[in-house]
Amino acid sequence: MRLPPMLLVTLREDPAEAEIxxxxxxxxxxxxxxxxxxxxxxxxxxxxxxxxxxxxxxxxxxxxxxxxxxxxxxxxxxxxxxxxxxxxxxxxxxxxxxxxxxxxxxxxxxxxxxxxxxxxxxxxxxxxxxxxxxxxxxxxxxxxxxxxxxxxxxxxxxxxxxxxxxxxxxxxxxxxxxxxxxxxxxxxxxxxxxxxxxxxxxxxxxxxxxxxxxxxxxxxxxxxxxxxxxxxxxxxxxxxSLPADAVPSPFTTAEKRETPGTDTIEKMCKFLQCSPTCVVKNVLYQAVYDNGMMVLVLVSIRGDQDVNEVKLQNELVKLAADYRATTVIALTVPDAAAQEKWAAKPLPLGYMAPDLADSYIKPPKPAPVEVKAAGGVVPKFLRLVDQTAVALQNFATGSDEAGYHVVGANWGQEFKLPDRVVDVRKATVGDRALHDASQTLQxxxxxxxxxxxxxxxxxxxxxxxxxxxxxxxxxxxxxxxxxxxxxxxxxxxxEQAHDKDGIIWPVSIAPYHAIVVVPNVADAEQMQAAAQLYTELNQAGVETLLDDRNERAGVKFKDADLIGIPYRIVTGKSLKDGKVEVVNRATREMQELPLVYVVPTLQEWIAAAIAV
RNA sequence: CGGGAUGUAGCUCAGUUGGGUUGAGAGUUGCCGCUUUGGAAGCGGAAGGUCGUAGGUUCAAAUCCUACCAUCCCGACCA
CATH class of the missing domain: 3.30.930.10 (Bira Bifunctional Protein; Domain 2)
Structure with missing residues (x-):
């Protein structure tokens, strides 16, 4: 393809609409x-x-x-x-x-x-x-x-x-x-x-x-x-992955302690001088099922772990039948505005306990035992406990009262272990691998x-x-x-292969293999050599562009780099010695080749590049 | 859908705070001419704009107000 008939419009500056x-x-x-x-x-x-x-x-x-x-x-x-x-x-x-x-x-x-x-x-x-x-x-x-x-x-x-x-x-x-x-x-x-x-x-x-x-x-x-x-x-x-081992709890007896201003795990652990692995964190989600039913989900998980929302959603889909639904269409952490819609009273955010009372949820208007109408809120929390929280002993957790935590708590004593034990923890970088604990995740x-x-x-x-x-x-x-x-x-x-000057296509998917650039279109010899190379290359199966636009050489070089054609052939200064320059877009390597070698050399390079 | 931002010439952007004949402007692209010819060169010329759209306020709106539309970014979805 010759460049003039081909629609090529390049932009000098980055368009405002693009980010990456x-x-x-x-x-x-x-x-x-x-x-x-x-x-x-x-x-x-x-x-x-x-x-x-x-x-x-x-x-x-x-x-x-x-x-x-x-x-x-x-x-x-x-x-x-x-x-x-x-x-x-x-x-x-x-x-x-x-x-x-x-x-x-x-x-x-x-x-x-x-x-x-x-x-x-x-x-x-x-x-x-x-x-x-x-x-x-x-x-x-x-x-x-x-x-x-x-x-x-x-x-x-x-x-x-x-x-x-x-x-x-x-x-x-x-x-x-x-x-x-x-x-x-x-x-x-x-x-x-x-x-x-x-x-x-x-x-x-x-x-x-x-x-x-x-x-x-x-x-x-x-x-x-x-x-x-x-x-x-x-x-x-x-x-x-394997979670980090839990540090033994420093708490020995169950008691409620005043913990002012500790609404995050980090602040609380600092205040109580314990490891986040001794804490049961209770995270609230709201799930909307495909029949419009909203379920409030309370997930108890070890304090140093995060919930993987994809895994959580999968668990909720498994429970869809319990709510006469087939799938979950939305899963979010409710913000203040969302909480207002269903909360009967302000939630003890940052201090929630695994047994957060169901009375925090407004009872349904007509007060039936079961919510059947679309858009209803199920008036009971769905309580899930992640595996990481199950084995904890003498743990610290919320008290349902702002400013207070419970320490030294145990499942079956201060708190009932939720019926549903799930794996919803998020694996993170640095965790030990399951197949070989000496390997860590990168x-x-x-x-x-x-x-x-x-x-x-x-x-x-x-x-x-x-x-x-x-x-x-x-x-x-x-x-x-x-x-x-x-x-x-x-x-x-x-995204994977580019530099400051433009795209660097892999040869196998580049729009063309090669581009013949004529630096000086006023030079008949250059034009003749370029036209001949262009024809021969295409006939030999090397997909080639010909840039013989009446532009300065720099413009054509810039464009060739920008559009990322793997090999550039320049009919330039060395033409008087019967040679042209061939430049590799990716490596910038330039070599001068006698005219007759151009076609076989490029054929060889392209075949080698594609045969991976 | 929630949160944030933007909308002025083909493209990238000033101008909007504090409304006003000091001009709707700069750079660039495209067009014409000259010059130049190895990394987007130089000089000159002409052209190019419903200032996102529709209302409103005002003697006067790119600029203030309202609504709408569009685009981009952050979250949930996915190749």
């Missing part, structure tokens, strides 16, 4: 333009990058035995009602764009495709003889994100590869999952990214095991905990660009997707699903 380097650079270099919040146009250079990424994904998926297809983005509400996700995905904090067509039918724009694919499987897969099947597509997804961010990192419209596998049984599904795991490693490696596969929470998608593929970058939204021996890596949401930040799930039969059962096994029995299909954020992956590459 990759977003700034993609805008400055003319790869993307914002059309609305979280909605971007992929301009010609960007589209080539996305095609390159897609092609790598396609090759690896095909190699792993998956087949490409294309599913509808416009989807009927009925399918989502069948799976039970319509309400949670379109109402409240839901992320699905929903609309009503001219026949008053409810439709949604696909945020994901479990429902559609399962409906197809239900129709088409009848026999074990057809299994396993793994279908994938590369397509635009729509998600009405609560907060779109950072350009393509979190858009409301973005390109994703999603795959769905169907197996006869758990073992088959696990095998497919392993193949996908390998394919994902291949995809990321070939895309030239530094990454880590980590244990992950399954979130709203559901299912059992799942792994995320994290591209390592400071701007990443996720925290990863891992051990140096390489045997453990997990998203902090999912991570497990931290890194990552961008989640892939996630693979073992779904099991959640959707196939909901939608009645069954097959007949060898014994002639009907069995639900065992599913897996596997996503790659194609557009996010592309931006992550920029």
């Amino acid at each position: 380097p990759s977003h700034k650079l993609l805008l400055r270099a003319g790869y993307i333009r914002r059309i609305a919040s979280g909605v971007y146009a992929y301009l010609p250079l960007m589209w080539r990058v996305l095609q390159k990424v897609s092609q790598i994904v396609r090759e690896e998926m095909n190699a792993a035995g998956a087949q490409e297809c294309l599913l509808p983005q416009l989807q009927p509400a009925e399918l989502w009602q069948e799976s039970g996700r319509w309400e949670t995905y379109t109402k409240a904090e839901g992320i699905m764009f929903a609309l009503i067509d001219r026949q008053q039918r409810e439709m949604g724009l696909g945020p994901t495709h479990e429902e559609v694919i399962t409906a197809i499987a239900r129709d088409m897969i009848r026999s074990y003889r057809q299994l396993p099947v793994n279908l994938y597509q590369i397509q635009t997804k729509f998600r009405d994100e609560i907060r779109p961010r950072f350009g393509l990192m979190r858009g409301r419209e973005f390109i994703m590869k999603d795959a769905y596998s169907f197996d006869a049984d758990e073992a088959g599904m696990k095998l497919t999952y392993q193949k996908m795991n390998q394919a994902y490693h291949n995809i990321l490696r070939r895309s030239g990214l530094k990454f880590r596969a980590v244990d992950a929470d399954s979130g709203a998608i559901g299912g059992s095991g799942s792994q995320e593929f994290m591209v390592l970058a400071e701007a990443g939204e996720d925290e990863i905990l891992y051990t140096a021996d390489g045997k453990y890596a997990a998203n902090v949401e999912k991570a497990v 931290t890194a930040r990552g961008i989640e660009i892939g996630h693979i799930f073992q779904l099991g039969t959640k959707y196939s059962q909901a939608l009645g997707a069954t097959y007949t096994n060898e014994q002639g029995e009907d069995r639900p299909l065992v599913m897996g699903c596997y996503g790659v954020g194609v557009s996010r992956l592309a931006q992550s590459a920029v």
Whole structure:
């Protein structure tokens, strides 16, 4: 491609709308333009990058035995009602764009495709003889994100590869999952990214095991905990570890003590001269279930530990049936305004005890025993105790009276141990690892660009997707699903590799391999040599741009650096010796090559760079 | 949805505190001309703005008031 006919508009300054380097650079270099919040146009250079990424994904998926297809983005509400996700995905904090067509039918724009694919499987897969099947597509997804961010990192419209596998049984599904795991490693490696596969929470998608593929970058939204021996890596949401050992309690007898102005664990421990590991901290959450029911959750946990809200939410989802709900749609620490809505009297904040009285909650208006109406507040605290707090003896905790704590308390004596013992503690950097206590957790930040799930039969059962096994029995299909954020992956590459002058694309996903720059377009010899190189390179399969704009050399060098083409060929001063300069964008290394060597040399370099 | 901020030329921003013919302005991009030709060079010229939108206050509003809209940042969601 010659530069004049190609739409290339570069910006001299960072656009005000961008915050992180990759977003700034993609805008400055003319790869993307914002059309609305979280909605971007992929301009010609960007589209080539996305095609390159897609092609790598396609090759690896095909190699792993998956087949490409294309599913509808416009989807009927009925399918989502069948799976039970319509309400949670379109109402409240839901992320699905929903609309009503001219026949008053409810439709949604696909945020994901479990429902559609399962409906197809239900129709088409009848026999074990057809299994396993793994279908994938590369397509635009729509998600009405609560907060779109950072350009393509979190858009409301973005390109994703999603795959769905169907197996006869758990073992088959696990095998497919392993193949996908390998394919994902291949995809990321070939895309030239530094990454880590980590244990992950399954979130709203559901299912059992799942792994995320994290591209390592400071701007990443996720925290990863891992051990140096390489045997453990997990998203902090999912991570497990050994807590520090508790210090023996200095308290010997149970008593209430005046502790003025100690509404934080830190102040209290200083005042009482004890370790936070001798304290039972009681944290209040408010959870809203999908039927509108609000439940106040009191979590008792060891004072030095923090609650992992993802784990807590998972525990609450398990209890949903107790409240005639199916899932949790919001989980927050209630602020003053939120407390006012349900609190009968001011809470002893900072001094709450595990047995905080239920009378702090306003009784329901008509005062029925059970709250049935939507939006009701359950008039009893849901009391949970984290494992770390269970074994404590002679601990200190709140007294339910501001300015006073109880010390030397024990479960079963001063306080009743809550019935539900859970693991909701947050693993943190420095904790000892479970698999080997001599290993401590280290931290890194990552961008989640892939996630693979073992779904099991959640959707196939909901939608009645069954097959007949060898014994002639009907069995639900065992599913897996596997996503790659194609557009996010592309931006992550920029986040991971750039310098002050611009983008440094990995060769495998760069929009072009090489750019021929003519410093002086008035020099016929330079122009002739450049035109010839440009033609020969392209014919030889080296994807090449030609910049023969009537600009000063500096402008063209700056632009070439900014857009990040891996190899720059300059028909400059050494042309009189029959040589051109070839510059490596990443290393800045420059060498002069005789004209005839240019094509084979670049072919060799590119092949070497791509064959990782 | 809660909290914070912003909205003035294609882009980055002054001007708003204290309303006023001292000009709606600077840099940059794009356009024209000259000059220049190895890291966004120089000189000159012309062009480019419903000052986010709609009301209101006032003799007078980019500036004060109200509402709305949009965008960005911090939390919950996720590829």
